[in-house]
Amino acid sequence: MAFNFMVAFLSTTLMLSVFSPGNALSLNYYEKTCPDAELIIANTVKKEFASDKTVPAAILRMHFHDCFIRGCDASVLLNSKGNTKAEKDGPPNVSLHAFYVIDNAKKAVEASCPGVVSCADILALAARDAIYLSGGPSWDVPKGRKDGRTSKASETIQLPAPTFNISQLQQSFSQRGLSMEDLVALSGGHTLGFSHCSSFKNRIHNFNATHDVDPSMHPSFAASLKSICPVKTNAKNAGTTMDPSSTTFDNTYYKLILKKKSLFSSDQALLDTPKTKDLVTKFASSKEAFSKAFVNSMIKMSSINGGQEVRKDCREVN
Structure with a gap:
């Protein structure tokens, strides 16, 4: 979760409109539609962690950088297209890695419950699992986030910087x-x-x-x-x-x-x-x-959401 750039001091009104919770979250959101989702995601993170001990730090930082831009909507996972640079290609995010972990978890979940579990939820759950695998606490993650359709490298200027007072x-x-x-x-x-x-x-x-x-x-x-x-x-x-x-x-x-x-x-x-x-x-x-x-x-940070859809592919909008 290293902070890498200058923040844009947007007005509080604008920030509150962007970061107001857009969807009600619940602990049992996938209880009927995809009951094995959390286990599938946890197993994927565990498998990748076994071969790369830097995965937890990468996933936690990715989740933080996602939530601080447009809320926890998986916009950080979207690929750039043409001249439109996405968040992952913004200066603070070029060192983000381990996107493949979320890709693999999404693929596994889609095989079990197609079109049900959002990439934003997968990232939030993977961050929890990563912390636990590193010797930290575990917790119940509220679910029901939707994935965003907008990702702009220019907005990564909003991330808090390591030079901040x-x-x-x-x-x-x-x-x-x-x-x-x-x-x-x-x-x-x-x-x-x-x-x-x-x-x-x-x-x-x-x-x-x-x-x-x-x-x-x-x-x-x-x-x-x-x-x-x-x-x-x-x-x-x-x-x-x-x-x-x-x-x-x-x-x-x-x-x-x-x-x-x-x-x-x-x-x-x-x-x-x-x-x-x-x-x-x-x-x-x-x-x-x-x-x-x-x-x-x-839990407080990861409950900020403003997405609109459940992506089929975490790197592209539907």
């Missing part, structure tokens, strides 16, 4: 009906995955007029990052894991923030208000408290 983060989340607690809890997704140098180089080179390195970063940590990401590097895939246990869903992320060893400006910014700092401290001291808050925030 606490005010920018709060505005971005509040525009989507998410609280400061949701912000801190969902940021915990950064316990999984990998980041390229481009997402944190602002903190280790030419930080400002008086400091080359962000003074809020631990000096030894900054030195290690500088060795990985020198000022001039042509290594396209240079970077580092989000934390030392990057394939395990735990609360290490919060412990690192308190030690001044977080990667992003947006991570360290969580210490900049009393409320968010208290939550970081709480989650650092209790994985159980973090897991509970994360589940609540995931």
Whole structure:
């Protein structure tokens, strides 16, 4: 779930119109129409996870990036067509991967229940399964999302960036009906995955007029990052894991923030208000408290939907 670009500060009225829940969700939505849907999706994610431990981080980030644009409508899965670039080809999303996991899950579900289960629901369920497989909590996912028909690379500018300060983060989340607690809890997704140098180089080179390195970063940590990401590097895939246990869903992320060893400006910014700092401290001291808050925030975020159809192919509109 790494945030990769600048947000467009759209008016609250516009954002609320885009992100107001468009369809009522329920826990038993497919009980009669596709009772094995969740098991089929879970088995697919489990199979792909067995051969690639980076799948959970990829699916979680994909789900987050989907929900923050037009709601959780699987618009991030659509392919670009001609000169119309889709979300997946927007600057923050070019490093998204593991789309094949959702494709395979959709294919398996279609074989059992054709035309019933939306790609948006498959992505939301796969994100839950990915977290569980990584050692995190499980939860009942409300279902009934519809898939969107619009996907624009230009709209990915709305995603919160790794360079954001606490005010920018709060505005971005509040525009989507998410609280400061949701912000801190969902940021915990950064316990999984990998980041390229481009997402944190602002903190280790030419930080400002008086400091080359962000003074809020631990000096030894900054030195290690500088060795990985020198000022001039042509290594396209240079970077580092989000934390030392990057394939395990735990609360290490919060412990690192308190030690001044977080990667992003947006991570360290969580210490900049009393409320968010208290939550970081709480989650650092209790994985159980973090897991509970994360589940609540995931359900809240993933319930934002504005789609119109159930796609037959997750990469193309019907």
